[in-house]
Amino acid sequence: MTIFKIIFRKMLSNRWLTGSLFLGLLITVSLVSSIPTYTSSVMQKLLLGDLENYQLENNSYPTTFSYSVNFSKDEEIDRLTVLDTVEEVNSDLIGNTEVPTVTDLSILSTTPMKVTSELEAQSTQELSGRIVSFTSIEDHITITDGKLPSKTIVEGVYETLVTEKALLDRDMVIGTTFTIGEGDSKIQVKPVGTFIAKNTSEPYWVLPPDSYSKDFIVFEELFKNELIENNKNLLETGKFVTVFDYTEMKIESIPGLLGLDRKVNAEVSSLMETIILVDFPIQDVLKTFETRSDQLKTMLWSLNVPVLVMLGIYLYMVSRLIINRQLNEIAVFTSRGAKRAQILLIYFTEIAILGIVALAIGPYLGLLLCNILGGTNGFLEFVQRTALPTEILPESYLYALFAVLASILMIMIPVYFASNQSIVNHKQNLANSVNHYKWYSIIFDLTLIGVSIYGLYSFQKQRDNTSLTMADGEMYIDPILFFLPAIFIIGFGLFILRIYPLVLKLIYKIGERFWSISLYSTFLQVSRSAKQYQFLMLFLIMTIGIGVYSASAARTINNNLVEQIRYQNGADITLDVRWETNEATTSAYAPDTPSGEEEDTDTNSKEVVYTEPPFEPILELEDVENATRVFTMDNVNVEGKGKSIFSAELMAIEPKKFGQTAWFKPTLLPHHWYEYLNLIASEPSAALISKSVSTSLGVKEGDYITLQWDGSDSAEFVVYGIVDYWPSFNPLEIKEDNANPTLIVTNLSYVQNLMGLEPYQAWLKVKPNSTRNSLYESIKKEQIPVMNMVDVQPQIIELKNSAFLLGLNGTLTLGFIISIFVTFIGFLLYWILTIKSRTLQYGVYRAMGIPMPKLIGILIWEQVMTSGIACFLGVIIGGVTSKLFVPLFQLTFNPQTMVPPFVVVFDSSDEMKIYLFVTFMFVVGLSILVVLLRKIKIHQAIKLGED
Structure with a gap:
């Protein structure tokens, strides 16, 4: 009973530190317990969706x-x-x-x-x-x-x-x-x-x-x-x-x-x-779900490793602060005959009590975290989405228990080293303390950097030979792609922190005669107390660096996947409309008829005549911003310079309207794609050809080619440009006959006049603020005879709801939120305790006549040289890490469908969110510290000195 009285007295006397320690334990337990809960919830949602789709497609209960x-x-x-x-x-x-x-x-x-x-x-x-x-x-x-x-x-x-x-x-x-x-x-x-x-x-x-x-x-x-x-x-x-x-x-x-x-x-x-x-029937589907569930869980663990490492550092830092404040007390216990086991038992009991409470509450908080994960639509982006079917699993409590045990072990490390010091040893250590790093500690930093660089080199060699895309088309990321960058950021951050005091001393020496009292005091304090700031600066470097990398990785993956869908479709919506014909059977879209098939003699002898439906009702749809006609034909015969291609793809367009409607990334071509549209708009017989056509026929700009397909007249075109990419054209696609994809882009009016009128598609660009339901109702109201429709929005929504992106966006977002929250708490806790521990120093400054503005200046400069530099380093290291490691994510994509090419994305809005966090942390932190500093009285400092 006496031990419990001592424990509760200690906890009350250090309630802020104890509360901070409990907060770290609670977040750790919640995060770890949320992983199996979230995995099960996401897979549960996907399983239900897949089974519903199976029932619709097969018209049988799955x-x-x-x-x-x-x-x-x-x-x-x-x-x-x-x-x-x-x-x-x-x-x-x-x-x-x-x-x-x-x-x-x-x-x-x-x-x-x-x-x-x-x-x-x-x-x-x-x-x-x-x-x-x-x-x-x-x-x-x-x-x-x-x-x-x-x-x-x-x-x-x-x-x-x-x-x-x-x-x-x-x-x-x-x-x-x-x-x-x-x-x-x-x-x-x-x-x-x-x-x-x-x-x-x-x-x-x-x-x-x-x-x-x-x-x-x-x-x-x-x-x-x-x-x-x-x-x-x-x-x-x-x-x-x-x-x-x-x-x-x-x-x-x-x-x-x-x-x-x-x-x-x-x-x-x-x-x-x-x-x-x-x-x-669904036995194979369930087998793949087991595999996908394991892979998703592995990915979530890998994404959370940096956050868990940060929480471990946080717990270690807080426990060190607690121990440093209680070193005198521990030394007194030891000098009075207390055994090491008894001291360890006191602290273990205190931490175990906190751990048990965290274990009881953590899994329920993990449910809340799962709901946050389920509402993400990108990095730090949230949308209204149907809540995930979450529930606490027995596995969640098991993971939470392991998290508590690991946290207790992390916290007990500084307790163990401090528990064997007598009061004499403690005073000797205070007198002889040296805050400099040992020279050989840099080996650890270089080892971390070396391991990450070796992993980077290995993945770069693999990039040209393989793909990490799952066989069933579900995206999958190798966990190492997030683990290695975290190692690199930690290693690089520690390495810079080793040399940072030397840099400060050098700067101090250069301007020693010119520094103001504020800068002079700050240079001495920071350069001589490097270890004191190590955990805080490493904290900030990890948070900002991993945040920058996570934002770039999430934005890059999301943008590339969405761009693939948009590029493949060509426009927001493509429509096939019913055309009337003199054939016995009405054809919705004539070019779908495979060429080369033998038809009846009667059919061949009778010319097929199509009646074009009115296009104005489509243009006048309220929710349509722009619309254009696009005629496509496969298996077109192309002749040029005595050579022929028998399976080319033709796309006939209205240049101006096509440019206003279609989706295309301007950076894919040497010049803006509008310039290519202007080329063919200036000459009716102009054509753009793919590089594969140019290579196969040996034609270039200014040469003539002849086009013709079954049932059409032939026409001659002049090549005005050569393009590598064009809306909906995939130059990387591998066809059944192993032939290279080929494309010819021409003017629609010229093709219709010389080669015949045949059914075309309608490509639509939807107004930004309109809803699809409104558009669909308009189409129905206008009685537009739609035979087939392809809309990119449902595809993008399905992509965003996939297990891969839900896990990626949710985990990265949640990890960053937790990181900045814990870092903010750690930042305030560290500086508040620092101010309190240096009350005598600041009181002496005031007694020496240093005015309060100068004292606040010392505090600000100290913040800039520690926290400010750490945040700046975090941004720089995060950017370097992104440049090195984010390109490896193209291994996740199928090379045959990776059109447009993989591009690393840095979005200013993501970086702005990180800068706003840093600014908020500094403003709030400095405000609190200034208030505390103003409360310091000279007579308090003198009294402390007497003690």
Whole structure:
């Protein structure tokens, strides 16, 4: 009890330091516990989205698990007994997955048997059929004729249901009695009703009802209790269907679902020799989700490593401040006979109490952090987005416990070194303390820099040979691409901090005779107390440097991915509109017809004539800023200088309107792309060609080429320019015949006049503040006959909602916010304690007659030479790190789709956010420090001196 009194007295007397220490513990625990929570939440959202898309695309419920068992393969078993056992096994296996089900269905059937009717003399057909039962079929059908059958035998006859199609197939009427089977195992059945499914799209109907048009359907109770009980050998197959509710599925349930296949085979095979056919359509999807979840978790850990390192340094710094303030107390304990273990126990108990509280609160704060992560749309950009389905997982508490233990270990390090000093040792250390660095400490800094540079060199060698894009198209970043830059920033920062005092001394010596009292005092204080400022300056360098790198990395990846989508589409929206034609079948977009296919002679002999729909309704759409006609044709024959290309792509445009509508990055070409548009606008027969056309034909500017395609007239064009890139044209694409992509850009009016009028696309540029819903409603209202539409906005939204970008943007944003928050707290804590520890010094300055403005000047210059220089170094080091390491992210992209080329992006708005943080920190910090400085009284300093 005495120890706890001492501990709580210590905590109260150092409540600000204790609170700061607890804050660091709480943030660390929250951040670490949020990683599994966030990973599970993001993957849960993506899993739900993928399963919904699967249902829409395949028109079937995605989580339908079924397997069929053939009971006739093992003649030694009691089929009914084994059936009961299989049903129990199935119930246990499904229950163990802990996933709610929408439907549980058993479909039992007899062997196919000969079917004869009481009117057999009137029929010449020999038919076969089965008796089948469905679980609770009456809840899923609508009787269209007749009635529901009885659940018991009626006068020796089994009443059954049949589909409406069965009446036609068997040429029968309801109420006809049929005999199924031959010899001693004859069974009489009577169809008493026909039915249709209430809803064929519900998961109950694994196969549509018409699939059972040759079968007679009875209730499950009658099938098992009467039919099979008396004729056990008739049971042939059992199909067990379970439809899981994917809206309630959790990522943690995936291993259990993937294990169903193996467990079913093992359990059923142990009961009998049989053939088991398992069907689980999304098994491969779930397997990839496990892999993606592991990769996302690895990426999140790698992104959080710099922040965790910073939190570790923060905890170490705060614990050192606590210990430094209590060195006298520890020394007194030691001198009075306290053992090292007792001192360590006191501090361990104090930290353990804080850790337990942080462990209890941290995971819940981690949930809040996950919501912040889910709302990011870029680095330090937030949008209104559907909240992630977050919940605290057992794994979150496990991670939180590891974080607490690691934090306690970090905090106990300075306690351990201080716990063995007596009062004599303490006074000797104070008298003999040397604040200079040991010369060999620079080896550690150079080692960190060397490791990061070696990693950079390795990735640069890899860049031209491989790609880190996942096989299924999901983006993935090697965690080392964030780990190495963090090492480089720390190593480079430490290296500069080693030599910074020497630089200050040199500057001091140069202007020793000219410095003012404020600068003179500051130079001496900072250069002689380098270690005192090390943690604070390293803190700021890490925060600013990693912030600059994170902003550049996030902005670069986001911009390059978005630009790929915009470039590929060419404009905000592309429309294919219905054209009327004299052909028998209306074609939505004629150029989609593959060339080279043989057509009927009648078709070839008849000229196809198209009627152009009015374009004005598209131009007059309220939400459309600009629109243009774009005619594209594949497999165009190009001739020039005696050479030919047979599969070129033609794009005919309206130059001015095309420039106002299409999206293109001006830096992709040697000159602004408007200049190329002006070239072809000045001459109707002008053409721009891709470099691949120029190389293949040997043509250059001023040469003539001839174009023609199947069904068109030929026309001659003059080459006015050669381009490497053009909206929607991918020069890196690898075609099936390994031919290089080729493009010719011409004037639309010239092509239509000489080569014929054929369907073109409409490219739209949407007004910045308009919504897509408004545009879609306008198109519908104007009755524009749209056959196909490609919109970049849904693609960009889908990209922003991907696990990759959610994890990247969210983690980098959250990491930076935490970093600046912790740094701000550490900044204030450090300087407040520094002011208080130097009360005597400042009091003496005042007693010597130094006015308060001069004293404030000393404080400001000290801030500039420590915190200010650290922030400046952070910006410089972060910029250097970005220049070196951000280009490696092009390894993440598929080289065949990386158009436009990968470009490192520095956005001024991102840097401005960092500068605003630094300014805010300085203004608030200096304001608080000045207030504290003004409170220092001369008589207090003299009293302290007497003590």
